[in-house]
Amino acid sequence: MIHARSLTFAYPGAGRPSLKNVTFDVPEGTVLCLCGVNGSGKSTLLSLLAGLYAPASGTLTVAGIASPGKEDKLRGLSALVLQDADLQIIGSTVAEDMLLAFPPGLTDAEETARDMAARFDLAEHWHSPVHTLSYGQKRKLCLAVALLASPALLLLDEPFSGLDYPAIREMRAILANNRKHRLTQIISVHDLEPVIDLADSMVVLHQGEQVLAGTPQEVLDAIPAFGVRQPCSWQRGLGIVPWE
Numbered sequence: 001m002i003h004a005r006s007l008t009f010a011y012p013g014a015g016r017p018s019l020k021n022v023t024f025d026v027p028e029g030t031v032l033c034l035c036g037v038n039g040s041g042k043s044t045l046l047s048l049l050a051g052l053y054a055p056a057s058g059t060l061t062v063a064g065i066a067s068p069g070k071e072d073k074l075r076g077l078s079a080l081v082l083q084d085a086d087l088q089i090i091g092s093t094v095a096e097d098m099l100l101a102f103p104p105g106l107t108d109a110e111e112t113a114r115d116m117a118a119r120f121d122l123a124e125h126w127h128s129p130v131h132t133l134s135y136g137q138k139r140k141l142c143l144a145v146a147l148l149a150s151p152a153l154l155l156l157d158e159p160f161s162g163l164d165y166p167a168i169r170e171m172r173a174i175l176a177n178n179r180k181h182r183l184t185q186i187i188s189v190h191d192l193e194p195v196i197d198l199a200d201s202m203v204v205l206h207q208g209e210q211v212l213a214g215t216p217q218e219v220l221d222a223i224p225a226f227g228v229r230q231p232c233s234w235q236r237g238l239g240i241v242p243w244e
């Protein structure tokens with residue numbers, strides 16, 4: 001579904017590129033775990049995949065839509081869930097934020113949104129002002145709104161950061177359910193522990209370069225050299241042990 005070929009990108013005015021020569025494929029319905037230390041280029045790559053920027057060189061094709069050239073179409077088929085929920089929430093209440101995901105006047109919009117709120121344990125907060133939600137609830141609201149748009153590609157930037165253990169488990173359950181329904185997902189993390197058993201493939205970035213790519217089993221032995229901690233089960237020689 002995704003073919004990235006020799007992607008290079010530099011922010012306007014930046015001295016050096018934030019992505020260099022990034023090449024990978026993601027089959028439809030699979031989960032790619034994108035990892036690397038702070039500043040390695042994960043968010044930048046997600047922005048290109050979301051159609052927010054175009055590569056300076058190389059080509060990115062998502063479901064047959066190519067960038068550079070068709071970023072507006074890419075934006076229509078993917079949903080990016082940002083690390084900072086406050087940058088993403090635009091409604092003043094949960095209801096308003098969820099209903100803004102639909103075109104005006106769409107029949108069934110409220111019913112669909114309420115069902116999604118219930119799925120994400122947000123039903124009792126339907127009329128709550130968004131600033132009264134907890135950090136974890138705000139993250140869930142952003143993900144719920146992203147899914148309301150029925151994206152073909154879900155892009156998640158550090159979905160576990162700042163979440164407590166129960167919220168991490170809840171987030172995992174949502175991502176696992178998406179995977180069960182064959183939604184293509186790219187999940188950026190610096191810590192692999194909460195996600196590795198859900199990942200079909202991995203790309204490791206370091207200083208904007210793709211240094212490793214393959215299945216978790218192919219990549220995990222080499223990741224410490226790039227500042228990424230191996231999952232505990234892998235360190236103990238147990239391979240990848242599912243959480244549940």
Ligand SMILES: Nc1ncnc2c1ncn2[C@@H]1O[C@H](COP(=O)(O)OP(=O)(O)OP(=O)(O)O)[C@@H](O)[C@H]1O
Pocket residue numbers: 011012014018036037038039040041042043044045190
């Ligand atoms: N808007 C911008 N303008 C200029 N440089 C930027 C901009 N955004 C990011 N960068 C630079 O691009 C590089 C990659 O940053 P990016 O945010 O993509 O990394 P990251 O792996 O997502 O980091 P983190 O884990 O800290 O979120 C960094 O050197 C960063 O300083």
